Amino acid sequence: MTASGQGSTGNVIAALCSFFIPGLGQLVQGRWIRAAVMFVLAGLLWLVLMGWVVHLWSIIDAAMYRAP
Template sequence: MSNQGTTGNVIAAVCSFFIPGLGQLVQGRLIPAAIHFVLCSLLWVILMGWIVHIYSIWDAARWKPKT
Protein backbone atom coordinates (compact mmCIF):
# COMPACT_ATOMS: atom_id res chain seq x y z
CA MET A 1 0.00 0.00 0.00
CA SER A 2 1.15 3.53 -0.69
CA ASN A 3 1.80 6.37 1.71
CA GLN A 4 -0.69 8.64 3.46
CA GLY A 5 -2.62 10.96 1.19
CA THR A 6 -2.42 8.70 -1.82
CA THR A 7 -5.18 7.26 -3.93
CA GLY A 8 -5.10 4.05 -1.88
CA ASN A 9 -5.99 5.93 1.29
CA VAL A 10 -8.75 7.86 -0.46
CA ILE A 11 -10.24 4.59 -1.70
CA ALA A 12 -9.95 3.13 1.80
CA ALA A 13 -11.71 6.16 3.29
CA VAL A 14 -14.52 5.87 0.73
CA CYS A 15 -14.87 2.17 1.56
CA SER A 16 -15.11 3.01 5.27
CA PHE A 17 -17.75 5.62 4.46
CA PHE A 18 -20.04 2.87 3.20
CA ILE A 19 -19.12 0.13 5.68
CA PRO A 20 -17.14 0.93 8.83
CA GLY A 21 -13.91 -1.07 8.88
CA LEU A 22 -13.95 -1.89 5.17
CA GLY A 23 -11.24 0.69 4.49
CA GLN A 24 -8.99 -0.91 7.09
CA LEU A 25 -9.68 -4.29 5.52
CA VAL A 26 -8.73 -2.94 2.08
CA GLN A 27 -5.45 -1.76 3.61
CA GLY A 28 -4.81 -5.26 4.98
CA ARG A 29 -5.37 -4.36 8.64
CA LEU A 30 -7.63 -7.18 9.81
CA ILE A 31 -7.75 -6.49 13.56
CA PRO A 32 -8.59 -2.76 13.28
CA ALA A 33 -11.17 -3.60 10.60
CA ALA A 34 -12.92 -6.07 12.89
CA ILE A 35 -12.81 -3.67 15.84
CA HIS A 36 -14.26 -0.78 13.83
CA PHE A 37 -17.02 -2.94 12.35
CA VAL A 38 -18.07 -4.59 15.61
CA LEU A 39 -17.83 -1.44 17.71
CA CYS A 40 -19.78 0.61 15.20
CA SER A 41 -22.43 -2.11 14.85
CA LEU A 42 -22.90 -2.32 18.62
CA LEU A 43 -23.03 1.43 19.10
CA TRP A 44 -25.58 1.98 16.32
CA VAL A 45 -28.03 0.21 18.61
CA ILE A 46 -27.88 3.22 20.95
CA LEU A 47 -27.53 5.72 18.08
CA MET A 48 -23.90 6.53 18.84
CA GLY A 49 -22.36 4.47 16.04
CA TRP A 50 -21.84 7.55 13.91
CA ILE A 51 -18.90 8.50 16.14
CA VAL A 52 -17.04 5.26 15.37
CA HIS A 53 -18.16 5.45 11.74
CA ILE A 54 -16.57 8.87 11.29
CA TYR A 55 -13.44 7.75 13.15
CA SER A 56 -13.20 4.72 10.86
CA ILE A 57 -13.22 6.98 7.79
CA TRP A 58 -10.61 9.30 9.33
CA ASP A 59 -8.38 6.38 10.37
CA ALA A 60 -8.45 4.87 6.88
CA ALA A 61 -7.59 8.22 5.29
CA ARG A 62 -4.72 9.07 7.65
CA TRP A 63 -3.07 5.61 7.94
CA LYS A 64 0.59 5.43 7.02
CA PRO A 65 2.35 2.03 6.78
CA LYS A 66 5.43 1.52 8.87
CA THR A 67 8.55 1.30 6.73
Template sequence: MSNQGSTANVIAAVCSFFIPGLGQLVQGRLMSADIHFVMCALLWVIFMGWIVHIWSIWDAARWKPNK
Protein backbone atom coordinates in the same frame (compact mmCIF):
# COMPACT_ATOMS: atom_id res chain seq x y z
CA MET B 1 3.48 1.42 0.06
CA SER B 2 0.85 4.14 0.30
CA ASN B 3 1.33 7.52 1.92
CA GLN B 4 -1.24 9.71 3.61
CA GLY B 5 -3.41 11.31 0.95
CA SER B 6 -2.55 8.68 -1.63
CA THR B 7 -5.18 7.26 -3.93
CA ALA B 8 -5.18 4.01 -1.95
CA ASN B 9 -5.99 5.86 1.28
CA VAL B 10 -8.76 7.85 -0.42
CA ILE B 11 -10.27 4.60 -1.69
CA ALA B 12 -9.95 3.10 1.81
CA ALA B 13 -11.68 6.15 3.34
CA VAL B 14 -14.52 5.87 0.81
CA CYS B 15 -14.88 2.17 1.63
CA SER B 16 -15.10 3.03 5.33
CA PHE B 17 -17.72 5.65 4.52
CA PHE B 18 -20.04 2.91 3.26
CA ILE B 19 -19.07 0.14 5.71
CA PRO B 20 -17.00 1.04 8.79
CA GLY B 21 -13.88 -1.13 8.86
CA LEU B 22 -13.94 -1.93 5.15
CA GLY B 23 -11.22 0.65 4.46
CA GLN B 24 -8.98 -0.95 7.08
CA LEU B 25 -9.70 -4.36 5.55
CA VAL B 26 -8.74 -3.05 2.09
CA GLN B 27 -5.45 -1.85 3.64
CA GLY B 28 -4.84 -5.34 5.02
CA ARG B 29 -5.42 -4.39 8.68
CA LEU B 30 -7.71 -7.22 9.78
CA MET B 31 -7.65 -6.51 13.53
CA SER B 32 -8.36 -2.80 13.04
CA ALA B 33 -11.14 -3.64 10.57
CA ASP B 34 -12.76 -5.98 13.10
CA ILE B 35 -12.57 -3.36 15.85
CA HIS B 36 -14.10 -0.62 13.69
CA PHE B 37 -16.88 -2.83 12.37
CA VAL B 38 -17.85 -4.33 15.73
CA MET B 39 -17.67 -1.03 17.63
CA CYS B 40 -19.76 0.74 15.02
CA ALA B 41 -22.32 -2.05 14.86
CA LEU B 42 -22.69 -2.07 18.64
CA LEU B 43 -22.85 1.69 18.94
CA TRP B 44 -25.39 2.13 16.13
CA VAL B 45 -27.73 0.16 18.34
CA ILE B 46 -27.61 2.98 20.92
CA PHE B 47 -27.56 5.76 18.28
CA MET B 48 -23.91 6.70 18.72
CA GLY B 49 -22.52 4.70 15.79
CA TRP B 50 -21.91 7.79 13.68
CA ILE B 51 -18.98 8.65 15.98
CA VAL B 52 -17.17 5.39 15.26
CA HIS B 53 -18.24 5.63 11.62
CA ILE B 54 -16.48 9.00 11.28
CA TRP B 55 -13.48 7.67 13.21
CA SER B 56 -13.27 4.72 10.81
CA ILE B 57 -13.22 7.05 7.78
CA TRP B 58 -10.59 9.29 9.39
CA ASP B 59 -8.40 6.32 10.43
CA ALA B 60 -8.43 4.83 6.92
CA ALA B 61 -7.58 8.19 5.33
CA ARG B 62 -4.66 8.97 7.66
CA TRP B 63 -3.02 5.50 7.95
CA LYS B 64 0.70 5.22 7.20
CA PRO B 65 2.27 1.79 6.79
CA ASN B 66 5.33 0.91 8.90
CA LYS B 67 8.49 1.32 6.92
Protein backbone atom coordinates in the same frame (compact mmCIF):
# COMPACT_ATOMS: atom_id res chain seq x y z
CA MET C 1 -3.34 -2.95 -1.74
CA THR C 2 -0.81 -0.99 0.23
CA ALA C 3 -0.96 2.74 0.70
CA SER C 4 2.25 4.67 0.31
CA GLY C 5 1.34 7.55 2.57
CA GLN C 6 -1.27 9.87 3.95
CA GLY C 7 -3.44 11.30 1.17
CA SER C 8 -2.43 8.63 -1.34
CA THR C 9 -4.93 7.19 -3.77
CA GLY C 10 -5.03 3.97 -1.75
CA ASN C 11 -5.96 5.87 1.40
CA VAL C 12 -8.68 7.83 -0.40
CA ILE C 13 -10.17 4.58 -1.69
CA ALA C 14 -9.93 3.06 1.80
CA ALA C 15 -11.66 6.11 3.31
CA LEU C 16 -14.46 5.81 0.74
CA CYS C 17 -14.85 2.13 1.59
CA SER C 18 -15.09 2.99 5.29
CA PHE C 19 -17.70 5.62 4.45
CA PHE C 20 -20.05 2.86 3.32
CA ILE C 21 -19.07 0.14 5.81
CA PRO C 22 -17.03 1.00 8.92
CA GLY C 23 -13.82 -1.01 8.93
CA LEU C 24 -13.91 -1.89 5.22
CA GLY C 25 -11.17 0.63 4.48
CA GLN C 26 -8.92 -0.92 7.12
CA LEU C 27 -9.66 -4.34 5.63
CA VAL C 28 -8.67 -3.06 2.18
CA GLN C 29 -5.40 -1.82 3.72
CA GLY C 30 -4.75 -5.26 5.19
CA ARG C 31 -5.36 -4.26 8.82
CA TRP C 32 -7.64 -7.16 9.83
CA ILE C 33 -7.76 -6.55 13.58
CA ARG C 34 -8.45 -2.81 13.27
CA ALA C 35 -11.13 -3.58 10.66
CA ALA C 36 -12.86 -6.04 12.99
CA VAL C 37 -12.74 -3.59 15.90
CA MET C 38 -14.21 -0.76 13.79
CA PHE C 39 -16.95 -2.98 12.36
CA VAL C 40 -18.00 -4.48 15.70
CA LEU C 41 -17.86 -1.17 17.60
CA ALA C 42 -19.88 0.65 14.94
CA GLY C 43 -22.44 -2.16 14.87
CA LEU C 44 -22.84 -2.18 18.63
CA LEU C 45 -22.95 1.59 18.96
CA TRP C 46 -25.44 2.05 16.12
CA LEU C 47 -27.86 0.18 18.35
CA VAL C 48 -27.70 3.09 20.83
CA LEU C 49 -27.50 5.76 18.08
CA MET C 50 -23.81 6.52 18.68
CA GLY C 51 -22.38 4.46 15.81
CA TRP C 52 -21.71 7.57 13.74
CA VAL C 53 -18.77 8.34 16.07
CA VAL C 54 -16.99 5.08 15.22
CA HIS C 55 -18.09 5.42 11.61
CA LEU C 56 -16.34 8.81 11.33
CA TRP C 57 -13.32 7.47 13.23
CA SER C 58 -13.09 4.61 10.73
CA ILE C 59 -13.11 6.99 7.76
CA ILE C 60 -10.49 9.31 9.25
CA ASP C 61 -8.28 6.40 10.36
CA ALA C 62 -8.31 4.89 6.85
CA ALA C 63 -7.54 8.24 5.23
CA MET C 64 -4.61 9.05 7.53
CA TYR C 65 -2.97 5.59 7.61
CA ARG C 66 0.77 5.41 6.89
CA ALA C 67 2.12 2.02 5.92
CA PRO C 68 5.08 0.91 8.06
